Amino acid sequence: MLSGPERFDACQVATPGSRRGTSVPDAELMQEGFYEPQGPKSLAALTRIRSNGKHLLGLINTVLDIAKIESGQFNLNLGEYALENVVETVRAATEALAESKKLGLTTEVVKSLPIGLGDEQRLTQVLLNLVGNAIKFTDAGAVRITATASNGQFTLSVIDTGPGIPQEHQARIFEQFHQVDSSNTKAKGGTGLGLAIAKQIVEMHGGHIWVESTLGKGATFQMELPIHAENRKAMA
Numbered sequence: 001m002l003s004g005p006e007r008f009d010a011c012q013v014a015t016p017g018s019r020r021g022t023s024v025p026d027a028e029l030m031q032e033g034f035y036e037p038q039g040p041k042s043l044a045a046l047t048r049i050r051s052n053g054k055h056l057l058g059l060i061n062t063v064l065d066i067a068k069i070e071s072g073q074f075n076l077n078l079g080e081y082a083l084e085n086v087v088e089t090v091r092a093a094t095e096a097l098a099e100s101k102k103l104g105l106t107t108e109v110v111k112s113l114p115i116g117l118g119d120e121q122r123l124t125q126v127l128l129n130l131v132g133n134a135i136k137f138t139d140a141g142a143v144r145i146t147a148t149a150s151n152g153q154f155t156l157s158v159i160d161t162g163p164g165i166p167q168e169h170q171a172r173i174f175e176q177f178h179q180v181d182s183s184n185t186k187a188k189g190g191t192g193l194g195l196a197i198a199k200q201i202v203e204m205h206g207g208h209i210w211v212e213s214t215l216g217k218g219a220t221f222q223m224e225l226p227i228h229a230e231n232r233k234a235m236a
Contacts, residue, residue, distance in 0.1 A: 074200065074204075075231065076118070076119040076122060076201075076204055076205070076229070076231045077119050077121065077122075078117060078118060078119055078229065078231055079117070079118075079119070079120065080115050080116070080117055081115070081116050081117075081118060081120035081123070082113070082115060082116070083109070083113050083116055083147050083149075083154055083156075084109045084113055084147065085120075086120060086123055086124050086127060087107050087109050087127070087145055087147050087156075088107070089124055090124060090127045090128050090131050090145070091105060091107050091131075091145065093128060094128070094131050094132060094135055097132070097135050098135050098143060101135065101138070101139065102140075103135060103138055103140070103141065103142055103143060104141070104142030104143070104144075105131075105135070105142065105143050105144075105145075106142065106143075106144050106145070107144070107145045107146070107147075108144065108145070108146040108147070109145075109146070109147045110147060110148045110149060113147065113148075113149050113154070114149055114227055116154060116225070116227050116228070116229075117227070117228040117229055118205050118225065118229040119201070119205070119229075122201045123201070123205070123225070125197075125198075125201065126197075126198040126201050126202060126209075126223070127145070127156065127158070129194040129195065129197075129198050130158040130198065130221045131143060131145060131158055133194070133195075133221075134158050134159075134160035134162065134219070134221070135160075137160070137162040137163065138160045138161055138162035138218075139162070140161065141160070141161025141162075141218070142160075142161055143158065143159070143160045143161075144157075144158075144159045144160075145157070145158055145159075146159070149227060152226060152227055152228075153207075153224045153225065153226060153227065154224070154225045154226075154227055155222065155223070155224050155225075156222065156223050156225070157220055157221065157222045158220070158221045158222075159218065159219075159220045160218045160219055160220075161218045162218050162219060163215070163216065163218075164213045164214055164215040164216050164217055164218055164219055165211060165213040165215075165219050166215060170210075170211050170212075170213060173195055173211065174195050174196060174198075174199040174209070175196060202223050202225065203232070204231065204232045205225050205226065205229035205232070206225070206226045206229055206230055206232060207223055207224050207225035207226060207229070208223065208224050209221070209222070209223040210222055210223075
């Protein structure tokens with residue numbers, strides 16, 4: 001049983017016929033030939049272990065974030081950050097996924113943005129969730145990330161050419177476990193927790209997050225953040 005909401009840095013994944021788990025780091029080393037050369041079947045199995053292990057790790061950390069929120073232990077680590085670095089980190093992390101679906105992935109960041117004060121790691125988590133979702137639900141076209149600043153606020157947008165979100169779901173998708181009830185959503189999978197956590201992080205910065213969408217014409221997720229945030233408690 002987990003005694004506290006601590007993040008997992010490693011993950012054990014059971015493999016058929018094995019007496020102990022094979023960790024994700026072990027699988028990576030084996031796949032790269034650190035121990036000994038692997039045959040095609042072994043490499044395919046190791047690829048699945050890495051993929052499934054990272055997926056499981058993501059689920060565990062998502063649940064632990066929710067536990068932190070509900071127990072009042074979800075806090076921000078405020079520091080100076082460059083918003084353009086956050087955007088570039090997310091672009092680099094999702095580029096391969098977009099390429100695998102033959103989607104365009106572009107960024108439009110206003111030059112000379114001011115230095116922000118906030119939790120860079122958590123804001124990166126939010127943007128990564130938004131861009132990852134956009135790529136996951138978009139089957140043709142492109143995903144675009146924009147960043148601007150005015151009147152003491154950063155504005156970040158993630159724009160996709162996906163199927164869009166029905167009006168009646170646009171507010172509720174930020175609730176825990178809420179997912180749009182469609183065959184496309186069920187096929188793509190997910191926990192229904194990522195946007196709820198994103199909303200908490202943005203609001204703890206004193207910001208606001210919302211979506212604008214028309215069915216069949218894609219979706220635009222936007223968030224406004226104070227350039228200099230003040231740490232606020234999460235609302236369970």
